[in-house]
Amino acid sequence: VQLVESGGGLVQPGGSLRLSCAVTGPIFKLYPLGWYRQAPGEQRELVADITNDGRTNYADWVKGRFTISRDNAKNTAYLQMNNLKPEDTAIYYCNFNYIVWGQGTQVTVSS
Numbered sequence: 001v002q003l004v005e006s007g008g009g010l011v012q013p014g015g016s017l018r019l020s021c022a023v024t025g026p027i028f029k030l031y032p033l034g035w036y037r038q039a040p041g042e043q044r045e046l047v048a049d050i051t052n053d054g055r056t057n058y059a060d061w062v063k064g065r066f067t068i069s070r071d072n073a074k075n076t077a078y079l080q081m082n083n084l085k086p087e088d089t090a091i092y093y094c095n096f097n098y099i100v101w102g103q104g105t106q107v108t109v110s111s
Contacts, residue, residue, distance in 0.1 A: 001025045003094045008105030011084055015109070019079040021094030021102060029072035031097035035079045037090035037107075044093065048079065084109045 007019040021033065034049030048058045048068040056068055065084075070077040077094065086109045094102040 001027065001096060001100050003096055003100055003102035005092065005094050005102040005105040008092060008107045010108045010110065012111050013085060013109055015084050016080070016082045017084065017107060019081070019092055019094075019105060019107075021077045021079075023075045023077070023094075023096055025075075028075040028096075033070060033077045033097070034095045035068060035077075036093045036095055037088075038093065038104075039087075039090040042090075047092070049095075050077065081107070086110060 002024045004022045005019060007017060009017060011017055030052055032049055032051045035047040036044050037047050038044040046059055048056060048062060048066060050056050050068045050070055058066065065082050067080040088107060088109050090107060091104040092107050093104045
């Protein structure tokens with residue numbers, strides 16, 4: 001299983017980004033997937049996760065700004081991020097079944 005994240009970049013405060021996590025292999029639909037982030041000097045933290053049947057869980061600080069979803073037909077998970085703040089600046093990582101990590105994608109929120 002390999003994970004490839006995409007969709008990061010530079011965005012102004014209040015802007016939006018959608019991250020994608022493409023997972024190789026036929027077992028994508030069987031397992032949970034999560035998005036985590038790590039800011040410089042900080043520990044990696046959970047942003048949101050989603051079970052194989054679509055139940056979601058979010059970090060308290062997300063406060064309705066982010067939405068995690070998955071498309072089992074495309075072996076892809078998404079993180080829609082709205083109303084981004086400078087403190088959201090971090091490397092965002094996709095995690096599959098609590099075991100496999102992607103390489104990360106940089107999100108920078110700055111004016």
